[in-house]
Amino acid sequence: MRLLEIKDLQITFGGLDALSGLNFHIDKGEIVSVIGPNGAGKTTFFNAISGLVTPTDGDMFFEGESIVGLDPSTVTSLGIARTFQNVRLFPNMTILENVMVAQHCRTRQLLYGALFQTRAFKQEEREIRERAEEILGFFGHRLVGYRMDQPAFALSYANRRRLEIARAMATQPQLLLLDEPVAGMNPIETAELTALIGRLRSEWGFTIVMIEHDMKVVKDVSDRVVVLDHGVPIAQGSYDEVSNNPDVVEAYLGRPVEAR
Amino acid sequence: MSAAAALLPSSALHQDWRKVFRWGLICGGSLIALCLVGMPVELDRREIVERYLSLGYVSVLLVPICAGWVAATQIVLEGFESRKQGLYDLVTGLLVGVLGGGGLSLLMVALDSWNLRDPLVNWSPKLLRFLTYENGMGFGAGAWIITCGVLGLAGASLHVVPRVVRRVVAIVLMGLLALSVLESAVSDLSEGFRLEWLADLIYAKKGGLTLTSALVVGIVMAVVAALTDGRVKAVTNRYREMEGMERQKASIVLFAVVAVLCIVLPIFLGKIMNELLANVGIFLLLALGLNIVVGLAGLLDLGYVAFFAVGGYTTAVLTSPNSPWFAPELHFGVSLIFVVIFAAIVGLIIGAPVIRMRGDYLAIVTLGFGEIIRLLFMSDWLGPYFGGAQGITNVPGVDLGFATVKGTDPRSVFYLVLFFCVIAIYVSWRLQASRLGRAWMAIREDEQVAEAMGINTVSAKLMAFVVGAVLAAFSGAVLAAKVGSIFPTSFMILVSIIILVVVIVGGMGNIAGVLVGSVVLIGVLGGPKQPGLLQEFQNFKLLIYGILLVFMMLKRPEGLVPSARRSRELHQDEFLQDAWLKGDKLGIDDDEIETGHVEEESR
Numbered sequence: 001m002r003l004l005e006i007k008d009l010q011i012t013f014g015g016l017d018a019l020s021g022l023n024f025h026i027d028k029g030e031i032v033s034v035i036g037p038n039g040a041g042k043t044t045f046f047n048a049i050s051g052l053v054t055p056t057d058g059d060m061f062f063e064g065e066s067i068v069g070l071d072p073s074t075v076t077s078l079g080i081a082r083t084f085q086n087v088r089l090f091p092n093m094t095i096l097e098n099v100m101v102a103q104h105c106r107t108r109q110l111l112y113g114a115l116f117q118t119r120a121f122k123q124e125e126r127e128i129r130e131r132a133e134e135i136l137g138f139f140g141h142r143l144v145g146y147r148m149d150q151p152a153f154a155l156s157y158a159n160r161r162r163l164e165i166a167r168a169m170a171t172q173p174q175l176l177l178l179d180e181p182v183a184g185m186n187p188i189e190t191a192e193l194t195a196l197i198g199r200l201r202s203e204w205g206f207t208i209v210m211i212e213h214d215m216k217v218v219k220d221v222s223d224r225v226v227v228l229d230h231g232v233p234i235a236q237g238s239y240d241e242v243s244n245n246p247d248v249v250e251a252y253l254g255r256p257v258e259a260r
Numbered sequence: 261m262s263a264a265a266a267l268l269p270s271s272a273l274h275q276d277w278r279k280v281f282r283w284g285l286i287c288g289g290s291l292i293a294l295c296l297v298g299m300p301v302e303l304d305r306r307e308i309v310e311r312y313l314s315l316g317y318v319s320v321l322l323v324p325i326c327a328g329w330v331a332a333t334q335i336v337l338e339g340f341e342s343r344k345q346g347l348y349d350l351v352t353g354l355l356v357g358v359l360g361g362g363g364l365s366l367l368m369v370a371l372d373s374w375n376l377r378d379p380l381v382n383w384s385p386k387l388l389r390f391l392t393y394e395n396g397m398g399f400g401a402g403a404w405i406i407t408c409g410v411l412g413l414a415g416a417s418l419h420v421v422p423r424v425v426r427r428v429v430a431i432v433l434m435g436l437l438a439l440s441v442l443e444s445a446v447s448d449l450s451e452g453f454r455l456e457w458l459a460d461l462i463y464a465k466k467g468g469l470t471l472t473s474a475l476v477v478g479i480v481m482a483v484v485a486a487l488t489d490g491r492v493k494a495v496t497n498r499y500r501e502m503e504g505m506e507r508q509k510a511s512i513v514l515f516a517v518v519a520v521l522c523i524v525l526p527i528f529l530g531k532i533m534n535e536l537l538a539n540v541g542i543f544l545l546l547a548l549g550l551n552i553v554v555g556l557a558g559l560l561d562l563g564y565v566a567f568f569a570v571g572g573y574t575t576a577v578l579t580s581p582n583s584p585w586f587a588p589e590l591h592f593g594v595s596l597i598f599v600v601i602f603a604a605i606v607g608l609i610i611g612a613p614v615i616r617m618r619g620d621y622l623a624i625v626t627l628g629f630g631e632i633i634r635l636l637f638m639s640d641w642l643g644p645y646f647g648g649a650q651g652i653t654n655v656p657g658v659d660l661g662f663a664t665v666k667g668t669d670p671r672s673v674f675y676l677v678l679f680f681c682v683i684a685i686y687v688s689w690r691l692q693a694s695r696l697g698r699a700w701m702a703i704r705e706d707e708q709v710a711e712a713m714g715i716n717t718v719s720a721k722l723m724a725f726v727v728g729a730v731l732a733a734f735s736g737a738v739l740a741a742k743v744g745s746i747f748p749t750s751f752m753i754l755v756s757i758i759i760l761v762v763v764i765v766g767g768m769g770n771i772a773g774v775l776v777g778s779v780v781l782i783g784v785l786g787g788p789k790q791p792g793l794l795q796e797f798q799n800f801k802l803l804i805y806g807i808l809l810v811f812m813m814l815k816r817p818e819g820l821v822p823s824a825r826r827s828r829e830l831h832q833d834e835f836l837q838d839a840w841l842k843g844d845k846l847g848i849d850d851d852e853i854e855t856g857h858v859e860e861e862s863r
Contacts, residue, residue, distance in 0.1 A: 090701065
C-alpha cells in the first residue's frame with residue numbers, strides 16, 4: 001500500500017529550480033534513503049512534504065489524500081513527523097517538556113479542562129507524561145532519570161539528536177522524516193543510531209524516509225535509495241544498484257577525464 | 261603634590277587614572293544632569309531631617325557616595341587577582357568625588373555667566389542659590405568640591421570596611437531615608453493601629469524627622485541590622501535550596517502569609533494607603549494578563565491598553581444611567597458577562613490580523629491598535645455612543661447586597677480587585693502547567709518548529725490574546741466602578757508601556773515577579789496618573805522608570821524575582837558551569853567522553 005506518493009513535484013525559488021519533476025513513493029513499512037550532493041534539494045524535499053514550503057507544481061498524496069498547501073501542523077496531525085538537519089529543539093524547555101509538547105496534536109484539553117482541573121484533563125496529562133517517559137526510555141538511560149528535568153540546551157550534541165527523534169516520535173506519526181540523523185556523530189554513536197533506526201521500524205512500526213550522507217548507514221538500513229542531483233532524481237533502487245550507477249558516480253565524483 | 265606624597269604611601273597614588281576620570285566624569289555628569297532636571301530645587305521643600313537636611317540635598321549628595329563606591333569596587337583589569345582593598349580605593353573615591361564636585365562648580369560658573377533658560381527650563385537663579393547656599397560662588401564651589409570629595413571617600417570606604425559595617429551603614433541610611441520619605445504612609449499606618457503618638461514622636465510638625473528621633477531610630481536600626489546580619493540571607497538561601505515537597509510546603513506557607521496580609525492589612529490602613537493598594541491591584545491585574553501574553557506566549561503586545569479600555573467602556577455603558585446612547589443600567593455582575601464577551605471579541609479582532617507577525621512587527625502593529633482604540637472612543641464618529649472626550653460619567657459602584665464598592669471607599673475597591681487578581685493568578689498558574697501552556701512555551705522558543713511539531717500556532721496565539729484581553733478587561737471594569745467615570749485619556753499609550761515595564765522589571769513569566777514588580781513600581785513610584793508612596797517624585801516618575809529599566813536590562817535582565825526558566829535561559833553558561841561543578845556530566849555519556857566528544861554550542 002502506498003503511504004506517500006509524490007507526482008511531478010516542482011519547487012522554484014525565483015529562477016532556481018530546487019526540485020523539478022520529482023516522482024517518489026513509499027510503501028508502509030519501508031525505509032528509504034534520499035542521498036545526493038550538497039544543494040541537491042534533499043531538505044527542500046522534506047520541507048515540501050512537511051508543509052514548510054509550498055510546491056510550485058505537482059501533487060503529494062498521503063494515504064490517498066492530497067497534502068499540498070496544508071499547514072505544517074495539519075500535516076503533522078495527519079501523521080508525518082520530521083527532524084531537522086541543524087538540530088532545532090526547544091532549548092529552554094526541559095527534555096520531558098520537549099517530548100510532552102509534541103503530543104499537542106494528539107490531545108484535546110483546552111482552557112476549560114485546565115482551569116477546572118477536570119478528570120479528563122488530569123487523565124490526559126497523566127497519559128501525556130507516561131507516553132513521553134515511554135518514548136524517552138526507548139533511548140536507554142541517556143534521556144531518562146534526572147535528565148528529564150534538565151533544559152534541552154544542557155544536552156550533549158548526540159543526545160540532542162536523540163531527543164529530536166524522540167520529539168518526532170511523540171507526534172505519533174506513521175511516516176518519519178529524518179534529516180541527517182547521524183550528522184556530526186562519532187563512529188560509536190553512528191553505529192548505535194543505525195541500529196536504533198532499524199528498531200524504529202520493527203518496534204514502533206514507523207515508515208521512514210531518511211536523508212543521509214553516511215553511506216554505511218544508508219547501506220545498512222535502507223530498503224531503497226533515491227538519488228537527487230540539482231533537484232532531479234537521477235537514480236532509484238537498492239543500494240547496490242544505485243552505488244554502481246554511472247550517473248550517481250558522476251554526480252558525486254565528476255566525469256572521468258578520458259571521457260571528455 | 262610633595263606634601264601629599266609625603267603623607268601617603270606611593271601605592272595610594274598609583275591610581276588607575278582612566279577609571280578615576282571615567283567615574284569622575286560620570287559623577288559630575290549625573291550631578292549636572294540632576295540639577296538641570298530640576299530635582300534638587302523642587303525637592304528642597306521636603307525636609308528629611310528637620311532644619312538640617314532636605315530631600316533636595318539628599319538627592320544630590322547620594323550621587324558622589326554611589327559613584328565613589330562603584331568606582332572603588334570596580335576592577336578594571338579582569339582575569340587578575342583583585343588587589344587588596346585599602347588606601348588605594350579610598351583615594352579613588354576621594355578623587356572621583358572631587359571631580360564630581362568640580363563638575364558642579366563648573367555648572368555654577370556657567371549658571372552665573374550665561375542665561376540658557378530657553379532650552380533648559382531649570383536654568384534659574386534659584387538653582388544657583390540652592391548650589392551656593394546663598395554664600396557666594398567661591399564658598400559654593402569650595403564647599404561642593406570638599407563635600408563631594410568627602411562623600412566619595414565615604415562611599416569608597418564602604419567598600420573597604422568589613423561586610424557587617426557596610427550592611428549596618430547601608431541599612432541605617434536607607435532606613436532613615438525611607439522612614440522620612442514615606443512619612444504619609446507611616447502616619448497613615450500608625451493611625452490604623454492607634455499608634456498616632458509614635459508618629460508624632462518621630463516626625464516634626466512641618467514634616468521630616470526631628471534630629472533626636474533620627475538619631476534614636478538610626479541607633480535602633482543599626483542594632484537590629486547588626487543582630488540580623490547573615491540570618492536573612494541564610495533563610496532565603498535555605499528556601500532556594502529546598503526541593504520538591506519541602507519547597508512546595510514552604511511556598512504554601514509563604515502564600516498563606518501573603519494572603520492573610522492582603523485580607524487583614526487593609527482593615528488597619530487609612531484611606532490613602534487603601535487607595536494606593538487599590539491602584540496597585542488594578543495594575544497588578546493588568547500585569548498578570550500581560551504576563552500571559554508576553555511572558556508565557558512571547559507575544560510582545562504594546563497595545564494592551566486597548567483591552568483595558570474595552571472593559572472600562574463596556575462596564576460604563578452597561579451600568580451608568582448617563583450613558584449617552586444605550587443605558588440599560590445593568591448590575592456590575594451582569595455587565596461582567598458582557599465584559600468577558602466583548603473583550604474576547606476585541607481580542608480576536610485585534611489578534612486575527614496581527615497573529616501572523618513575529619517579534620518587532622507584532623509590537624509595532626499592536627502599538628498602533630492600542631492607539632486606534634483610544635482614538636475611536638474619542639472620535640466624533642463614536643462620540644454619540646461613548647461620549648467622546650467627555651467620556652461617560654456617573655458609573656455606579658458595585659452593589660454587593662451587604663456593601664457597596666465605590667471609589668470613595670478604596671478599601672472595598674481593593675477587596676474587589678483582589679478577588680479578580682486571585683482569579684488571574686489561578687488562571688496563569690493552571691495554564692502554565694497545561695497542554696496550552698506548553699504550546700505557548702514552544703511557540704516562544706521556535707515558532708516554525710512548534711508548527712512542524714503539530715501545534716496550531718494561530719489558534720494557540722489567539723488563545724493567549726483572548727485570555728490576556730479578558731483579564732485586562734476585568735481591570736478596566738474595576739477602574740470604571742472605582743473612578744465612577746471613564747474618559748479616553750485614562751487609556752493613553754503610557755499605560756501599555758508602564759505595564760510592560762512592570763512585567764519586565766518584576767520578572768517576566770513569573771507570577772511572584774509580576775506581584776513584586778507592581779508593588780515596587782506602581783506602589784512606590786506610582787502609575788501613569790496615580791500617585792505612589794513617593795509622591796514627591798511625581799514629576800520625575802518617568803525619568804526614574806527609564807533609569808530603572810535601563811539599569812535592570814544591564815544588570816539583571818531576568819527581573820527582580822525571575823522565573824527559574826527565564827534565569828536559566830539568560831544564564832545558560834552559568835547553569836552549565838554550576839551543574840559541572842556539582843559533578844553532573846550533563847548528558848555527556850561515558851562512551852562520548854572516551855571518544856573525546858566535546859560539548860558543542862547549540863547556536
